[in-house]
Amino acid sequence: MATDANCRPEAGQWYPVIDRNRCEAKADCLEVCPYDVFEIRRLTAAEKAELSLRGRLKAWAHGGRQAFAVRADACHACGLCVKACPEKAIGLRKAAG
Numbered sequence: 585m586a587t588d589a590n591c592r593p594e595a596g597q598w599y600p601v602i603d604r605n606r607c608e609a610k611a612d613c614l615e616v617c618p619y620d621v622f623e624i625r626r627l628t629a630a631e632k633a634e635l636s637l638r639g640r641l642k643a644w645a646h647g648g649r650q651a652f653a654v655r656a657d658a659c660h661a662c663g664l665c666v667k668a669c670p671e672k673a674i675g676l677r678k679a680a681g
């Protein structure tokens with residue numbers, strides 16, 4: 585797990601959003617996130633059904649696996665995952681409220 589002193593201290597203000605049609609489960613986000621926000625797992629049948637044709641082909645080529653922000657509430661919005669993703673699949677979104 586990498587650490588970055590620039591990570592903001594407050595969690596829960598922003599959270600990562602992963603583009604399902606871009607993610608290729610390369611796991612760079614897992615490696616750089618200082619807060620263990622991500623996991624890689626297989627897509628469910630319902631998740632696969634929501635992909636575009638291109639997304640389905642990508643998922644098929646990568647064993648049906650993708651990254652998921654399973655601990656999104658721990659995100660400190662440092663942006664390391666956004667910069668690290670080779671597929672440009674991650675963006676940060678402001679939490680409601």
Ligand code: SF4
Pocket residue numbers: 591600616617618619620621658659660661662663664665666676
């Ligand atoms: S911006 Fe990305 S790398 Fe940084 S804490 Fe949030 S999920 Fe982790």
